Amino acid sequence: MLTLPIAPLIALIAGVLILVMPRLLNYIVAIYLIIVGLLGLFPNLLNGLQ
DSSP states (O other): OOOOOHHHHHHHHHHHHHHHOGGGHHHHHHHHHHHHHHHHHOTTTTGGGO
């Protein structure tokens, strides 16, 4: 099964969105920090989705 690293993919998508619509920067950063925080608190969160 093909697995992609999730952090670079999120960074790429966020970078493109920020270039297209700079006002989204606050929301993108907030969502990214929430996701990283949840994955740090619950490291097995993504494993449960498989």
